[in-house]
Amino acid sequence: MKAAVLPEFGSALRVEDVADPDIGTGEVLVDVVAAPVLSYTGEVLSGARRYLLPTPVVPGAGAIGRVRAVGPDATRLQPGDWVYCDPTVRSRDGGNIPDITLQGASARGEGGQKLQRYFRDGTFAEQVRIPTENAAAIGPIKPEDAGKWCAIGTLLIAYGGLLAMNFQPGETLLVSGATGNFGSATAALALAMGARRVVAAGRNTKVLNDLRRRFGDRLVPVTLSGDAAADTEAMKRTAGVPIDAVQDFLPPEASAGVARAAIMTLRQGGRAVLMGGVGMLGGEDLALPYPWIMRNLITVRGQWMYDAEAISGLLGLIRSGLIDLGLWTVSEFPLANANEAVAHAADNAGAFKMTVLKP
Template sequence: MKAWMLDEPGKPLALRDEPMPQPRRGAVLLRMEAVPLLSYTRAYVEGKLPYAFPPGPFSPGTNGIGRIEALGEGVFGFRKGQRVAVNPYWLADETVNEPEQILIGLTGISAGGAPMLADFPHGTWREFAEFPASTIVALDGLDAMPSSRLAALGKLLVPFGGLRRGRLAAGETVVVNGATGYFGSAAVLAALALGARRVVALGRRAQALAALVESGQGRVSPVVLTGDGARDVAAIREAAGGGVDLAFDMVGHATDANATLAALRSLRRNGRLVLMGSMQVELPIPYGEMLINNWELIGHFMYTRADYLTLVALVASGQLSLDAVDVTTYAFARLEAAIDRAGSAQGLQCTVVLSDGEGAQH
């Protein structure tokens, strides 16, 4: 089979012939069909990110859509030929307070995650890939949807998990900071699907926010940030029609905390703030304001298996449409070009590599 291999960070990617894997006990073998690319993929393969890489040559790649080619012993709930999604967030299935965790095909997370990286080093950039059965999600009920479109689930999943952790309820108002980014734009779609009455989308580019307003069908209000804290808070509250129930921070690599603090201060009393972004500076928490307003601050990483199943159910039922995501597809052999495209994509755009090459636009 063909596989894209990275010998070590900073070395060129290579498309090679690799032995066909066989699924071990508790694992499944997938024939990959569609793989979405993260916006920072180029920086990752060049070794510019402080990540813990698998040992030796490996195939990167996190999320993806595939069909089960073979089942290892001890796998009971899946069947051969079934279409599934890859969930790269793997937690060791052990009854301990803090199980080890990694992102398959990307990085270790916990201090003791190195053995997990060594056990399943390969991600989704290969024609056939083996994964623990616990990281596979059934896509039953979505047979009519092309895999290239379903690959957008990986874009929605991260913010969806954060919004669920923040207990977003139908009828509430949510403000999304970083709404024009890769995950922030998806957070707007996810909040609408979860029943938000109003989504206030924060960003610095009016044109990028306009696409989100269109997708919201009257329930999305844009606010172009100015950097003036008091002015931005007033604008958010005006767009929301009062204090916000939930603030969701998904801003990437911010170098100041002004927008996050504006989102916090737009909350009504008893409001919640979920932090899922990658801000590069300290967040100065206003102790007295937190206290007097009963605000709740929630740091959150990734999502749960239940979140993924709920997301799939919303798509299958028609309550969440993936059509708002602008998917651009590339053939498997053109991975390098796809990586470049992913790095320049904005907002609701998503770059997907098709392992079988069928229907690829590039």
């Protein structure tokens, strides 16, 4: 089969013939129809993001495809079924604290790297081998719509954070980093889940205004100034009601002070979920006042990716029409143009923009 191979960090992808994957018990072989190319893929491939990813490797996290073959223990999946290839691979012997690898992208800890040595190659290829439980049936779709269905990957990460904070209908959510791909997806999901109000915070006024245009009065934008104290007050004032929860998707280049300013808007008993990249490239720590956290009953937690159960809930939101995949503008590239796709993704980052490879 054809695949885009990263020989080493800092090299261009090479599209070449590689061996077809073999599958065994507990595995599924999928023909990749569309694979998302995240805006920061180039930073991963260059090594700038310092992701744990052994080379040479076929990168690519997640895909929409059709089942080619299943292992002997599969009872429901059939060849031809449309599936989402979930890149979040969990160790089966980890109990409540499984080791995790992001197939074709990164790994967490020593156990995750051990898992990665087997589920290594990702979806920038004509076929991918994944664990049976990572082939999530999505039901019939039109082949030409496979690209926009790749938005599942972005939505799942955002949805995982909302589930982690136990977000409820009628609550007010502040999205820190709302103008990015994950932040804007969080806004769309929270509104679909019945948010009273979504406060969209960021520095790009044009994108913030576009979010308001898309979602109406229940979304209120706040353009940040860089003055932490002033920004905290501006977000609270703009919300107009107590802020129940904060979801943070700030990128690695953002300062901890921006994240702190958002968290400090929370009402008593509020929750914050951190899912971005602040501090990944160095810089100050996220320093929050101990007395304020304690006396105001604040919960701050991290969330990496999502629990597997999130997939069925998200598919329900999509199939019900509460989430419209037509929000995304999709740019498609053939596998032969993988390097062009990576560059295009970097140059066209932001809310509701998506680049995909079509092997």
